[in-house]
Amino acid sequence: MPTPQRTKETRRIQFAYYAYINDALGDVFSYLLRSRAHSTQEGKKMGIRAISAFWKPFSAHSVLNLNEQEVKLIARTSIEELEKQIELIRTTFGIEKPAKQVSQLTQTDIENIVDSCVRRRSHQSETSSF
Numbered sequence: 356m357p358t359p360q361r362t363k364e365t366r367r368i369q370f371a372y373y374a375y376i377n378d379a380l381g382d383v384f385s386y387l388l389r390s391r392a393h394s395t396q397e398g399k400k401m402g403i404r405a406i407s408a409f410w411k412p413f414s415a416h417s418v419l420n421l422n423e424q425e426v427k428l429i430a431r432t433s434i435e436e437l438e439k440q441i442e443l444i445r446t447t448f449g450i451e452k453p454a455k456q457v458s459q460l461t462q463t464d465i466e467n468i469v470d471s472c473v474r475r476r477s478h479q480s481e482t483s484s485f
Contacts, residue, residue, distance in 0.1 A: 387402045408433050412426055412429045412433050
């Protein structure tokens with residue numbers, strides 16, 4: 356989404372959220388605002404980039420009323436941004452990429468697979484006994 360040219364007439368929106376200091380979100384905010392690894396301003400930008408990367412395609416669809424192709428383009432860009440954030444977590448904390456995961460089977464899926472195997476075996480038994 357393009358950044359509007361900033362003038363004295365540019366309207367702004369304030370987004371504020373108060374978190375409890377002794378809460379998990381309070382820990383995140385404390386890190387972003389008070390870490391020696393970066394300035395307070397940079398910490399705020401890091402938090403906003405993380406939030407924006409996820410919610411940008413939703414706002415493009417809902418607020419900007421973009422067409423499907425435009426929203427998909429923004430969604431792909433958001434996924435790339437989120438994947439970079441995930442990779443930063445992986446490299447920082449030594450977490451390997453998991454092997455490609457097979458989708459989770461439901462109990463019904465498992466029952467259907469077992470039933471199918473039983474029927475096939477039953478059919479094979481019937482045809483081989485002739």
